[in-house]
Amino acid sequence: METTEWIQCAPFERLLQMEIMEARDGGASLRMPVTPDVTQGGGLLHGGALMGLADTAVAMAIKSLLEPGTRFATTEAHSEFLAPVREGDVFVRAQVTGHEDRHLRGEALVYDAANREVMRFSARFTIAREDFEQLQGAPHDV
Secondary structure, three states, X not given: OOOOOOOOOOHHHHHOOOEEEEEEOOEEEEEEEOOHHHEOOOOOEOHHHHHHHHHHHHHHHHHOOOOOOOOEEEXXXXXXXXXXXXXXXXXXXXXXXXXXOOEEEEEEEXXXXXXXXXXXXXXXXXXXXXXXXXXXXXXXXX
């Protein structure tokens, strides 16, 4: 899939070698290789790298719904690690699950190369107040 300037990896995601496979209609799929640079001392994929992948996937799903340039950030996140990963690629599928005022919610499932679920992730993102007001066309007290 060709990505637009709006839906593409930022420097952090490129550092982790993430690839956006799809981002449209409130959903996104990404891939990330397990390399020695993203493992912890025991040789397992670092939990922070998994969270970064899942967070990025939800962000790309959100971007597929918002006007280009809309600023937003993760304001709450929860992850449940289910299985370790040592090698291969990890894949994530994310979906926007709710939208109320400035707040969007999303969920992601991360799988290893054998299609085994390795992490569940959910998060809330908040649109910058100024951008939200612009999207609404009038100031709001939110």
